[in-house]
Amino acid sequence: MRASDELLTDLLQSVSRSFYLTLRVLPDGVRKPIGLAYLLARAADTITDTSLLPPARRLQFLLSFREQVQGEIDVHALRHIEAALTLHQMDSSERNLLQSLGPALELLSTLQPDDRASVRHVVTVLTQGMELDLRAFPRENSGRVSALQTPSELDRYTYLVAGCVGEFWTQMTMRHVPALRIWDEAAMSQCGIRFGKALQYTNVLRDCARDLRIGRCYIPWTLLQDRALDIDDLLKPESSVRARPLLFQLMRAAMEHYREAIRYTLAIPPQCGRLRLACLWPVLIGLETLALLAQNEAWLDPAQPSKIPRNRVYLLIGLSLPVAGTQIILSHWLDEKMRAVESLIRDHAD
Secondary structure (H helix, E strand, C coil), rough: CCHHHHHHHHHHHHHHHHHHHHHHHCCHHHHHHHHHHHHHHHHHHHHHHHCCHHHHHHHHHHHHHHHHCCCCHHHHHHHHHCCCCCCHCCCCHHHHHHHHHHHHHHHHHHCCHHHHHHHHHHHHHHHHHHHHHHHCCCCCCCCCCCCCCCHHHHHHHHHHHHHHHHHHHHHEEEEEECCHCCCHHHHHHHHHHHHHHHHHHHHHHHCCCHHHHCCCEEHHHHHHHHHHCCCHHHHCCHHHHCCHHHHHHHHHHHHHHHHHHHHHHHHHHCHHHHHHHHHHHHHHHHHHHHHHHHHHCCCCCCCCCCCCHHHHHHHHHHHHHCCCCHEEEHHHHHHHHHHHHHHHHHHHHC
């Protein structure tokens, strides 16, 4: 019990302060499996992002870790991963995470069978997205950049790294929150997938300049061609204004996903206040990020990121508390947020 508490409190907080806020507000029944799924995915992400190792080596460790998640624990393989990667981690929290792979997998084995299967599935899918990163893009310091080819590839990628989480979230909450058992699981899972995609589209646009400089262009090549742009254009901060029509095109796609994210949030009964807040906060933060992007005439400059200040995040959280339990007021507030972003897109696109 103590080891579980340490993994899902101190360690998880150290590697993800923002998600930790969401985890703390979740109802008791879903907090442990969702927190553990995040921790395992975060460990896989650390393996994937250890840039001092060549991609092929990282892929080997990622696939080995995936096997551990899916089946029996191989202590020798885990020690091999830990020994090889901790040497390259400057951040103490990342080192602690890698040194906790065994306890995290042991905790996975203690979950109820249905929960354990769900966690294994979502972590497997998430690692498939990480595998795509390692296979599709060059090494971070190679000086080369590769792009996804089509919008369908982007859509598939956003499912692998985020949409599947909405699907998992729906399964877990319906299983553990009695008030949600009236939901149509298939329909709400699809809505949850769109929720995850909304957040990942936002990440892709917000992090575009930074990702380009480590060789990754998630904006599809065909969309670049349609706008008479190429990857070299995106690498030039002075191209920000010229490339804004492309930015707004992808923002509009993100907004369609946010409509489903809001529908998902409002479908949670008001009496499930903790669960509502856990869904509401990423929606609010995501929409605010899109608003900053719409106004950022230097969105391709890595020195000028569209990032919400931490005090603004806390303000949004505070403002959400009195309205989350009121259906009409919350619906009106979220509608205003959507209209504000859509207005910014229209005004700056003209």
